[in-house]
Amino acid sequence: MDAYLFIDFGSTFTKLTLVDIAKEEIIATEKSYTTVETDVTIGYKNALDKLNKKVNREYNIVKKLACSSAAGGLKIIAIGLVPELTAEAAKRAALGAGAKVIKTYSFNLNNDELSEIKNSNADIILLAGGTNGGNSDCILHNAQMIFNYKLAIPIVVAGNKSCIDEVKRIFAEDIEYYVTENVMPDLNHINVEPARETIRNIFMKNIIHAKGMENVQDTISEILMPTPASVLKAAEVLSVGTKDEDGIGDLAVIDVGGATTDVHSIAEGAPSKPSVMLRGLEEPHSKRTVEGDLGMRYSAMSVFEAAGTKFMKKYLQSSFDIEKEFEKRSEHTDFVAESQEDIEFDEAIAKVCVDISMKRHAGVVEPIYSPMGMMYSQTGKDLMELPYLIGTGGIIVNSKNADKILEAALFSMDDPTSLKPRHPKTLLDERYILSAMGLLTMINPNMAIRMLKKYIVKL
Amino acid sequence: MDNKTIVLGVIGSDCHAVGNKILDYSLTDAGFNVVNIGVLSPQEDFINAAIETNAGAILVSSLYGQGEIDCRGMREKCDEAGLEGIRLYVGGNIVVGKQNWNDVYKRFKDMGFDRVYPPGTSVETAIHDLKEDLN
Numbered sequence: 001m002d003a004y005l006f007i008d009f010g011s012t013f014t015k016l017t018l019v020d021i022a023k024e025e026i027i028a029t030e031k032s033y034t035t036v037e038t039d040v041t042i043g044y045k046n047a048l049d050k051l052n053k054k055v056n057r058e059y060n061i062v063k064k065l066a067c068s069s070a071a072g073g074l075k076i077i078a079i080g081l082v083p084e085l086t087a088e089a090a091k092r093a094a095l096g097a098g099a100k101v102i103k104t105y106s107f108n109l110n111n112d113e114l115s116e117i118k119n120s121n122a123d124i125i126l127l128a129g130g131t132n133g134g135n136s137d138c139i140l141h142n143a144q145m146i147f148n149y150k151l152a153i154p155i156v157v158a159g160n161k162s163c164i165d166e167v168k169r170i171f172a173e174d175i176e177y178y179v180t181e182n183v184m185p186d187l188n189h190i191n192v193e194p195a196r197e198t199i200r201n202i203f204m205k206n207i208i209h210a211k212g213m214e215n216v217q218d219t220i221s222e223i224l225m226p227t228p229a230s231v232l233k234a235a236e237v238l239s240v241g242t243k244d245e246d247g248i249g250d251l252a253v254i255d256v257g258g259a260t261t262d263v264h265s266i267a268e269g270a271p272s273k274p275s276v277m278l279r280g281l282e283e284p285h286s287k288r289t290v291e292g293d294l295g296m297r298y299s300a301m302s303v304f305e306a307a308g309t310k311f312m313k314k315y316l317q318s319s320f321d322i323e324k325e326f327e328k329r330s331e332h333t334d335f336v337a338e339s340q341e342d343i344e345f346d347e348a349i350a351k352v353c354v355d356i357s358m359k360r361h362a363g364v365v366e367p368i369y370s371p372m373g374m375m376y377s378q379t380g381k382d383l384m385e386l387p388y389l390i391g392t393g394g395i396i397v398n399s400k401n402a403d404k405i406l407e408a409a410l411f412s413m414d415d416p417t418s419l420k421p422r423h424p425k426t427l428l429d430e431r432y433i434l435s436a437m438g439l440l441t442m443i444n445p446n447m448a449i450r451m452l453k454k455y456i457v458k459l
Numbered sequence: 460m461d462n463k464t465i466v467l468g469v470i471g472s473d474c475h476a477v478g479n480k481i482l483d484y485s486l487t488d489a490g491f492n493v494v495n496i497g498v499l500s501p502q503e504d505f506i507n508a509a510i511e512t513n514a515g516a517i518l519v520s521s522l523y524g525q526g527e528i529d530c531r532g533m534r535e536k537c538d539e540a541g542l543e544g545i546r547l548y549v550g551g552n553i554v555v556g557k558q559n560w561n562d563v564y565k566r567f568k569d570m571g572f573d574r575v576y577p578p579g580t581s582v583e584t585a586i587h588d589l590k591e592d593l594n
Contacts, residue, residue, distance in 0.1 A: 081510060082507045082511055084507060085507055130511055130512075130513065131494075133464070133492070133512070134512035134513045134514075135510060135513040184511070186494070186512075187496070187512055188496070277474060277497075279504075368472045368499065369472065370472040371524070372474065375472070377499055
């Protein structure tokens, strides 16, 4: 039997998915603790042993592919000119590449900011600024500053094309840089794909070699991308389809993890009602937002801060010492909820994460009182008529009440200006395979769509 | 012309889109690189657009009578944002009711607008002035 093996090096678990190529079926999935402090291949081999015991028959691995968010994932600093324009476009490109955006800077950088960047643990810097033919002073100033501080991090240059030659002259041989297309070629139009691809290539080439991952390349064909980028790829291909296979249309994915909550939407997000004017920077069709303060364990205390006791009570039936429960989870990040109460509390945290993360991801409308009557202006995506909402991440996948958790993402009259989905069909990534399927799209996208349709189930 | 980039838009809670499109076509046709931010645009959007695109002039339209309120402080904000010396144009039905044009003209001039056009000004006038100003 020929098989593909997909590996996801997560911050906590190394997850394996073994796929039968001929039958297009999942043979088995297995996980083991990630061992990034010593050598990640140890954790990988532990998981593989467990997997082999489970499968208990001969198989021939045709290809092994991996994605990784271990060792903190891919960390990027985004730099642009105006905060709402090129700086925001750069941030969105970095998020779409599966990165964690440590900080976004705008306008001409000063010495303090450069020291801050130099002392940060960023893996890549994304340098934007100016539309094509537009402002060039800012990006040139910032390039000069980067050169002055001799930053030893790869720089992705995605700004005004008219001054790229000048940027190259400044960087010369001393800075490792990669030039790609402008993230905002003209005003309010966003172009994130080329920057995303460039970041992914650097990730493959450079990032993997660090942090206890040196030996991985010998055992595994390739580490292709950061895990969130892989999830986004799977969502994209399931939504849009390929030349040979139909997609299912617009959708959103909510992934509640231990440290963060990711929301991916694959949708245009155009206004669903008349008399609505669009405002602000264009939204990418595949949009990812990541909430660093919303997570089940590592970010438990910041969920408490964001939600407060009143908001938590909305999702709790029994009475709890809410602050103590959050503290318990934040101090013991390996805490596993087993009692009925603990499960109820965990699910309430998940609902809060889903609720707030979707609110931040979806657009808003604002009424405008004009002499011509009431008008509305929309910022961000309108997801009101979104047909599908997919849940993934440990807490949702393992819960008996996955549908109830996902319902927290829906539109409610408590918050009438938020353009959250109103009546989507809720789906579940039951076997936790989205990231593996994102890797499969790199080999055979048609097969990935067929398998996603088979394994993403209706709730 | 040294700088052909101009920012065009309709300011405030004003959604008159037709004239905005006509200006966009005519100015593009005349050889300008028109960055049209469209209707319902606050001052900040004009200014941010001018910064990113390195525009030489900002053309503000207002058709609904509240232009005077919407335009207040625009020159000061431009100065604050590092756009000293950018050419500011305004035109349309920029004040409430029928007022003496000379008074209106002076008020907008005092607010820092370089060119102030009364209702019924043809686009050729603006094109002629732009060519002169941006040289």
